[in-house]
Amino acid sequence: MSACLWPGKNQMMQLYHDKEWCVPSHDDSYIFEMLTLEGAQSGLSWNIVLSKRENYKKAFHNFDIAYCSKLSDEKLESIREQYNVIKNLSKLKSVRSNALAVINIQLEFGNFSNFLWRYVDFIPVISNWESDGHIPAQTILSEQISKDLKKRNFKFVGPVTVYSFMQAIGMVDDHIRTCPHHSANR
Template sequence: MYRCSWSNSNQLMQTYHDKEWGIPSKDDRYLFEMLSLEGAQAGLSWQIVLSKRANYHEAFHNFDIEYCASLTDADLLAIKENHGVIKHLAKLQSVRNNARVLLEVQKTYGSFAAYIWSYVDHIPYQNEWQSEDQVPAQTELSSQISKDLKKKGFKFVGPVTIYSFMQAVGMVNDHVTNCICYEPVGK
C-alpha cells in the first residue's frame, strides 16, 4: 500500500493523511479550524501543528467561531501562556481576527463554505500527480484567494498557506495517483 510520502513520519501524520487530508468539507467550523491551523503552520512543519492540535481544540473551544471572535487580548495571552500551542502571539491573534472576519463572510454569503468553495465551483479539482515533486506549493488560484481573503481582513493567509488549506479541506485532490487515498477522495 502506497501513501503520499509526507505522511510516513509517524502514526499521527498517517492517520491525518488517511482519514482527513483532502476529504472535501463544507463545514464552517472545520474550515475555520483548518484555516487557523494552516496559519499556525507558517514557517513550521505540519507535524508540529498536528502534535499540538488537541491543545488548540482545548484553548479555542473546538474552534467555536463565535467564542474565538469574542476572545480578549487577556484571553489570548492566557492561551499563549497556559496551553501547549505555538507561542507566536500574532498567530494566536489571527484566530480571533479571522473568526470575526469569517462571521462577516457568513452574513454576506450565507456560510464561509459557500464563499470559499465558489472558487472551485463547489467541485474539488482532481489533480493527477504521478509524483509528489509535481505538487505545487501554491497556484494562481491560491494567490487569487489569498488576495481576496486579505482584502476582507483575514491574517496569515498567504498563497502557500491557502494552497495547503485547499489541499486539507479537499478543494483540490493532491494525493498522488498511486496513493491509497487518491480514488476514495476523488469520488
C-alpha cells in the same frame, strides 16, 4: 498501489493523510479549524502543529467561531501561557481576527464554505500527480483566494498557506495518482 510519501512513518501524520487530507468538507467549524492550524503552521512543520491540535481545540473551544471572535487580548495571552500551542502572539491574535472575518462572510454568503467552494464551482480539483515532488506549493487559484481573503482582513493567509488550506478542506485532491486515497481509487 503506492501512497503519498509525505506522511512518512509518523502515525499521526499518516492518520491525517488517510482520514482528512483532501477530503471535501463544507463544515464551517472544521474549515475554520483548518484555517487556524494552517496559519499556525506558517514557517513550521505540519507535524508540530498536528501534535498541538488537541491543545488548540481546548484553547479555542473546538474552534467555536463566535467564541473566538470575542477573545480579548488578555485571554489570548492566557491561552499562550496555559496551552501547548504555537506561542507566536500574532498567530494567536489571527484566530480572533479571522473569526471576525468568517462571521462577516457568513453574513454575506450564508456560510464560509459557500464563499470558499465557489472558487472551484463547488467541485474539488482532482490532480493526477506522479509523485509528491510534483505537488505545487501554491497555484494561481491559491494566490487569488489569498488576495481576496487579505482584502477581507484575514491574517496568515499567504498563497502557500492557502494552498495547504485548500488541500486540508478537500477543495483540491493532491494525493498522488497511485495513492489508495486519491479520489479515483476510492
